[in-house]
Amino acid sequence: EVHLVESGGGLVQPGGSLRLSCGDSRFTFSSYWMSWVRQAPGEGLEWVANIKGDGSEKHYMDSVKGRFTISRDNAKNSLYLQMDSLRAEDTAVYYCTRLDRSGYFEYWGQGTLVTVSS
Amino acid sequence: DIQMTQSPSTLSASVGDRVTITCRASQSISIWLAWYQQKPGRAPKLLIYKASSLESGVPSRFSGSGSGPEFTLTISSLQPDDFATYYCQQSDSYPYTFGQGTKLE
Numbered sequence: 001e002v003h004l005v006e007s008g009g010g011l012v013q014p015g016g017s018l019r020l021s022c023g024d025s026r027f028t029f030s031s032y033w034m035s036w037v038r039q040a041p042g043e044g045l046e047w048v049a050n051i052k053g054d055g056s057e058k059h060y061m062d063s064v065k066g067r068f069t070i071s072r073d074n075a076k077n078s079l080y081l082q083m084d085s086l087r088a089e090d091t092a093v094y095y096c097t098r099l100d101r102s103g104y105f106e107y108w109g110q111g112t113l114v115t116v117s118s
Numbered sequence: 119d120i121q122m123t124q125s126p127s128t129l130s131a132s133v134g135d136r137v138t139i140t141c142r143a144s145q146s147i148s149i150w151l152a153w154y155q156q157k158p159g160r161a162p163k164l165l166i167y168k169a170s171s172l173e174s175g176v177p178s179r180f181s182g183s184g185s186g187p188e189f190t191l192t193i194s195s196l197q198p199d200d201f202a203t204y205y206c207q208q209s210d211s212y213p214y215t216f217g218q219g220t221k222l223e
Contacts, residue, residue, distance in 0.1 A: 044205065044216055044219045045154075045156075045162065045205055045207070045216040045219075046216065047207075047213060047214040047215065047216070050212075050214075059212050059213075061213045062213065095161055095162075100167065102150065102167060102209060103150060103152075103209020103210075103214060104164060104167045104168075104207065104209055105152070105154070105164065105207070106164050106167075106173075107164075108161035108162055108163070109161065110161055111161055
């Protein structure tokens with residue numbers, strides 16, 4: 001059973017940085033695209049970024065390009081999201097997801113809350 | 119970007135009702151559409167993928183149909199556990215986008 005667990009959320013000031021982590025050792029991590037999806041308080045779902053199994057291909061939503069970096073360490077079965085130059089509008093619960101090759105989010109972590117506020 | 123529009127935004131129904139939620143894409147996305155269910159304080163759960171394929175473990179009262187720009191999620195006989203918010207999502211092209219959600223109450 002896949003069990004994704006996120007960590008690293010918290011309160012950060014505007015302009016600050018935060019690094020989210022996600023891991024699961026129960027599946028062959030390197031075989032799957034992974035993704036981050038976020039949800040602002042009381043709002044809908046928003047895809048943030050994807051990364052291919054070997055890390056060779058990455059995609060981002062426009063509003064985070066140049067500020068967020070998705071990466072992975074397959075030896076540690078871990079996914080990361082480095083978030084720099086954070087803004088108030090980045091405040092959200094961030095979910096780590098495993099992506100099926102058809103592009104749907106088949107497994108989700110429990111989410112980690114990022115709050116950007118002074 | 120492909121815009122996904124769900125209707126209605128809120129749906130009032132009763133146990134035993136047949137309910138249908140519609141999702142329309144701003145351009146053709148073939149069958150690259152998924153449906154998710156989300157309950158308050160919980161992560162979303164995949165229900166339907168490739169427009170009409172039922173995810174393993176999801177009750178058969180859930181079904182999906184459609185292609186191109188218009189899709190539907192149908193719950194054949196609403197159960198108490200089904201009151202939640204439902205989202206559609208396209209994976210035809212980047213950026214992946216979700217509908218705004220339909221709250222079933």
